[in-house]
Amino acid sequence: MSESNTRIAIYPGTFDPITNGHLDIIMRAAPLFDRVIVTLALNSDKDPLFSVEERMEMMRRTVKDFPHVEAAKFSGLAVDFAHREKANVIIRGLRAVSDFEFEFQMALMNRKQRPEIDTVYLMPDERYTYLSSSIVKEVARHGGNAEAFVPPFVLDLMREKYGK
Numbered sequence: 001m002s003e004s005n006t007r008i009a010i011y012p013g014t015f016d017p018i019t020n021g022h023l024d025i026i027m028r029a030a031p032l033f034d035r036v037i038v039t040l041a042l043n044s045d046k047d048p049l050f051s052v053e054e055r056m057e058m059m060r061r062t063v064k065d066f067p068h069v070e071a072a073k074f075s076g077l078a079v080d081f082a083h084r085e086k087a088n089v090i091i092r093g094l095r096a097v098s099d100f101e102f103e104f105q106m107a108l109m110n111r112k113q114r115p116e117i118d119t120v121y122l123m124p125d126e127r128y129t130y131l132s133s134s135i136v137k138e139v140a141r142h143g144g145n146a147e148a149f150v151p152p153f154v155l156d157l158m159r160e161k162y163g164k
């Protein structure tokens with residue numbers, strides 16, 4: 001396959017921490033592309049619980065069994081990172097109508113920057129439509145049961161962070 005036919009996608013996010021919802025999206029994206037780069041957006045306004053290295057390590061562990069999925073990080077615009085990686089697609093997850101407005105704005109703004117890059121939205125299994133990294137942290141912080149929502153090693157790391 002020539003390089004121009006290679007389907008490369010980036011999946012950008014904050015991943016603080018990576019959840020089963022993110023994993024669900026990765027599982028759906030993996031067979032659709034030749035290469036998927038799950039990538040940490042470093043310039044987020046959010047104040048993360050986990051350090052960049054901790055989040056990268058969680059991402060690496062989550063993708064390790066997918067042969068053509070890898071973890072990376074970037075600062076600046078996602079479209080510019082995609083361009084550098086020769087990716088033609090940005091993957092995002094759509095959980096509910098509430099995600100739509102922001103995502104719509106982002107997709108059109110990204111298209112203005114680099115028209116050759118499209119955003120592809122994937123919908124997770126309905127079990128994860130209400131799941132976000134924030135709600136998982138909230139549950140874990142109060143000593144609740146977050147077992148069904150994150151990979152087991154992420155659960156352990158959250159317990160360490162919160163001492164619960």
Ligand code: ADP
Nearest residue numbers: 012013014015021022092093094124128131132
């Ligand atoms: P961001 O700060 O970019 O929203 P997140 O790590 O929260 O970063 O999310 C990265 C991407 O994964 C976003 O497209 C988000 O909609 C999607 N996502 C997050 N949680 C879920 C979930 N439970 N199901 C499907 N997609 C999700």
